[in-house]
Amino acid sequence: QLQLQESGPGLVKPSETLSLTCTVSGGSISSSNYYWGWIRQPPGKGLEWIGSMDYRGNTYSNPSLKSRLTISVDTSKNHFSLKLSSVTATDTTVYYCARWNSGYYGSGSYFKSPVDLWGQGILVTVSS
């Protein structure tokens, strides 16, 4: 069964770059049906989409984060990554890696895809 696992530092200093990796196990990252990306959730608060990317490089980013955001997919390592630059305390949240599945019910559209797979989440704290 395919699983996602986030990894990276749990503490990042203000103004630095937050870097996380999500390892895909039990299956291939290279499917035309899948978009891979990130969603975050401040402790005790709601969900915020960060961005998504397919294995071919088609990328969608939250406009509010786009200027600081880099998402990449490494098919050779079967993982994808998030880099968020110039972080502040407001970037302190739980980060989830996730899979959007456009083939879930045959819609074929990223914009109609549900997130059908989530990582367990990783808390990243921005503090000096």
Add this chain to the structure above:
Amino acid sequence: QSVLTQPPSASGTPGQRVTISCSGSSSNIGTNTVNWYQQLPGTAPKLLIYNNNQRPSGVPDRFSGSKSGTSASLAISGLQSEDEATYYCATWDDSLNAWVFGGGTKLTVL
């Protein structure tokens, strides 16, 4: 302030039917399909309803979804203690070019 509006809380007794609303606009719910996620305390969200009213394999038929115009609803019938969780609606917003979520509704089973 979330783009999709959900009541912050809901409650019911075991066996009751509870409905959670999700209100949006023509650029999101009015145009695109709605998904619902269930988040149990301390865990990652889980897909509960997709394409407005479809249940993934393994989700009990006590859970149902609907959509009308710019609003969507999640109904839970035969409420059980294990349903105590926070529920989020989500859809794509064509104006924002972003996935948007509701603020979440915390369901308490009394």
